[in-house]
Amino acid sequence: MKKIFYIMGKSATGKDHIYRALAEDPELDLSRLVLYTTRPRREKEENGREYFFTDQERLQQLRTEGKVIEERVYHTVSGDWYYFTADEGQIDLKQRNYLGIGTLESYERMREYFGGGQLVPIYIETEDGLRLERALKREKKQKNPNYEELCRRYLADCADFSPERITEAGIERRFSNNGTLEACVENVKHYVRCFLS
Numbered sequence: 001m002k003k004i005f006y007i008m009g010k011s012a013t014g015k016d017h018i019y020r021a022l023a024e025d026p027e028l029d030l031s032r033l034v035l036y037t038t039r040p041r042r043e044k045e046e047n048g049r050e051y052f053f054t055d056q057e058r059l060q061q062l063r064t065e066g067k068v069i070e071e072r073v074y075h076t077v078s079g080d081w082y083y084f085t086a087d088e089g090q091i092d093l094k095q096r097n098y099l100g101i102g103t104l105e106s107y108e109r110m111r112e113y114f115g116g117g118q119l120v121p122i123y124i125e126t127e128d129g130l131r132l133e134r135a136l137k138r139e140k141k142q143k144n145p146n147y148e149e150l151c152r153r154y155l156a157d158c159a160d161f162s163p164e165r166i167t168e169a170g171i172e173r174r175f176s177n178n179g180t181l182e183a184c185v186e187n188v189k190h191y192v193r194c195f196l197s
């Protein structure tokens with residue numbers, strides 16, 4: 001059986017960038033495990049690339065069909081945003097290795113669904129001050145910056161990724177993204193390769 005490499009970390013730790021670097025490496029040959037979300041599409045995002053952009057009606061339909069593996073909701077200042085993973089037959093662990101991104105909770109649900117041996121956690125860390133700076137810089141570039149939401153997420157991260165929760169989820173290895181993105185990506189790739197050989 002193949003593996004699902006699952007990237008996690010607080011907001012603005014660099015998950016999306018690391019995900020992209022791994023997904024675009026032909027040597028690793030990882031298939032993207034694309035999540036679904038009901039949140040509005042951001043500029044430059046494409047349906048089916050970052051997420052499948054959907055709505056609550058479709059989510060309910062998939063729930064009824066028993067196809068939702070895990071789901072979470074964020075009560076944002078712009079309304080409730082759902083993020084979920086659905087198994088519509090596209091995940092074939094006999095043939096392919098996958099790359100996913102999510103929270104500690106979704107990681108735990110995935111592990112229950114696919115089995116512990118299939119999931120490889122990749123936990124990314126960035127020092128809090130640096131992370132806030134990067135988050136703010138990123139938000140400023142948006143057409144309609146949402147600083148209230150940025151702050152809400154930043155504070156929520158402390159509880160969602162408390163040291164106790166990280167230990168509880170069985171995360172042992174951590175990857176620092178305090179330096180250059182390239183250095184962090186290289187460390188992660190090195191780790192992933194160990195499972196592919």
Ligand SMILES: Nc1ncnc2c1ncn2[C@@H]1O[C@H](COP(=O)(O)OP(=O)(O)OP(=O)(O)O)[C@@H](O)[C@H]1O
Binds near residue numbers: 013
């Ligand atoms: N090593 C780095 N050095 C400088 N800037 C970085 C580094 N890594 C990431 N960034 C920048 O930090 C910001 C956050 O990165 P990214 O969007 O990949 O984080 P994320 O963890 O996916 O965030 P979120 O969970 O909030 O969507 C981006 O603007 C990115 O360009």
